[in-house]
Amino acid sequence: MKLSIVIPLFNEEAVIGTTYSRVSEMLAGLTSQNLISDFELLFVDDGSRDRSLQILRTLALESPRVKVVSLSRNFGHQRALAAGLLHASGDAIVSLDADLQDPPELVPEMIGHYRKGRDIVYAVRTLREKDTFFKRATARFFYRMMQTMGVDLIYDHADYRLISRRVVEAFRSIRETNIFLRGIFPYLGFDQEIVYYERQERHAGDTKYPLGKMLSFAWEGITSFSNVPLRLASLTGLVISCASLALVVWALYEKFAGRTVPGWTSTVIPLFFIGGLNILFLGLIGEYIGKIYMEVKGRPLFFVKETHNLADASRSETGPRHTDASH
DSSP: OOOEEEEESOOOOOTTTHHHHHHHHHHHHHHTTTTEEEEEEEEEEOSSSSSSHHHHHHHEEEEEEEEEEESSOOOHHHHHHHHHHHHHHSSSEEOOOOSSSOGGGGGHHHHHHHHOOSSSEEEEEEETTTSSSHHHHHHHHHHHHHTTTTOOTTTTEEEEEOOOEHHHHHHHHHOOOOOHHHHHHHHHHOOEEEEEEEOOOOOSOOSOOHHHHHHHHHHHHHHHHHHHHHHHHHHHHHHHHHHHHHHHHHHHHHHHHHOOOSHHHHHHHHHHHHHHHHOOOOOOOOOOHHHHHHHHTTOOOOOEEESSSOOTTTTTTTSSEEEEEEO
């Protein structure tokens, strides 16, 4: 069994060395126990502007098992992770962030479930005590909202998972430009298992998911996997229409009863309210139209600038759209 560890990163020069050492130690242990026969450590540089790529080039020169895919610019975590999965050659692939908040030492347990026939093993956080109250509250709200909208998500699972080769091949057939991997893998089905762990503090460097990016990521997930917001727009329109009809009946009753409606408030407030809702829902519909626009154009998910120690750098041409300009 060959194992691939895929690590997407962006501006992580402060932690790459430590990440490489811990993952290499874990892989050496797996090899000595004959749990795996071979492995590769595949880093995906998502257009870093620091010394991350130079460090990765050095690691690739030192070991042929270190593979590097460098993207032409910053395409975002989800697309960088997809690039790594599509270039990985292992029988099982583990995706791991470079910041060491998700411990590599959990991989042996994940492999144990893989050997029992599980195609996907999700790593789920047990506690979020190290997160701020705001982050914990918004995360819970996000997962519950997604589940309410009918999106199949693993609660408190990020992107730390093991997937089998046949799951990768199934993912290769996905043709979406707007990808949300936390929703795609549960959607694919296959036998799955969950393992639990306590998330650690970031080893070094700064978070790459500030509030703005977290909100954008959440919105991407909602609009990529659910049309419930559009249905809510229709339902709200129906409710307002019924309320407006009731208001008309009331106004006619008041007129025929000889009572008049005083002032302009009763006219202006409904106009403002309905006008605001119109703008809100036009924007919502515009978001979905924008996604359709991006999908129809069919632009690649990412562009590969260079690769290191990858004999077959074009192996993902049949998968989700991308362009490989490696050398």
